[in-house]
Amino acid sequence: MKKIAIGTTNPAKVSAVQAVFSAENYILVPTTVSSDVAAQPFSDEETLAGAINRAKNALKKENADIGIGLEGGVVEMNKRLWVCNWGALVDKDGVVVSAGGARIPLPPEVAQGVLDGKELGDVMDEYTGMRNIRKKEGAVGIFTNSYVDRAEMFIHIVKLLAGQYEFQTNSFVKTDD
Numbered sequence: 459m460k461k462i463a464i465g466t467t468n469p470a471k472v473s474a475v476q477a478v479f480s481a482e483n484y485i486l487v488p489t490t491v492s493s494d495v496a497a498q499p500f501s502d503e504e505t506l507a508g509a510i511n512r513a514k515n516a517l518k519k520e521n522a523d524i525g526i527g528l529e530g531g532v533v534e535m536n537k538r539l540w541v542c543n544w545g546a547l548v549d550k551d552g553v554v555v556s557a558g559g560a561r562i563p564l565p566p567e568v569a570q571g572v573l574d575g576k577e578l579g580d581v582m583d584e585y586t587g588m589r590n591i592r593k594k595e596g597a598v599g600i601f602t603n604s605y606v607d608r609a610e611m612f613i614h615i616v617k618l619l620a621g622q623y624e625f626q627t628n629s630f631v632k633t634d635d
């Protein structure tokens with residue numbers, strides 16, 4: 459079975475990979491690696507770079523066949539601060555596929571905390587009075603009344619990665635669908 463290194467131990471992200479790459483067909487290894495970008499990425503480019511770096515660092519650290527990186531960030535547009543999310547899948551032959559995910563604007567009071575230099579995850583815990591939102595429904599889950607939680611948002615990205623990888627390498631990923 460192929461080994462897939464996942465460049466995080468955050469359950470919201472790990473569960474998204476597990477939903478697409480089933481443990482029946484793959485050895486899945488969540489592992490903490492650096493994104494080599496800021497803890498709070500502040501543009502699409504920086505967030506995508508973080509995802510690619512995580513995928514490459516995870517593949518290398520775990521000597522895997524495939525590395526997957528998922529990164530959240532924020533983007534300023536139209537005088538609002540938007541949550542953005544990017545993913546990358548790399549393989550040991552050098553194939554790199556990327557995909558972007560859903561984005562929503564943050565309420566001004568939350569955006570201000572991030573603009574003041576805090577990580578969105580920390581601002582979310584302060585804003586909600588809950589703990590580790592980032593590992594559960596996420597900001598996207600809170601502000602969509604759980605219509606879309608963080609794991610579901612990342613499942614969409616991982617499916618985009620798996621499908622592109624299949625198409626580009628004529629391989630078959632065997633999603634659970």
Ligand SMILES: O=c1[nH]c(=O)c2ncn([C@@H]3O[C@H](COP(=O)(O)OP(=O)(O)OP(=O)(O)O)[C@@H](O)[C@H]3O)c2[nH]1
Pocket residue numbers: 465466467468471497498499528529530531541542577578579580582591592593595596597598599608
């Ligand atoms: O509660 C959240 N809901 C979201 O929808 C969301 N999108 C981004 N972020 C935050 O942006 C920073 C970098 O994101 P991030 O990719 O590093 O995530 P993370 O730190 O939660 O996981 P990880 O670094 O352990 O993999 C972290 O402060 C994240 O908390 C979110 N937090």
Ligand SMILES: [Mg+2]
Pocket residue numbers: 497
């Ligand atoms: Mg982080």
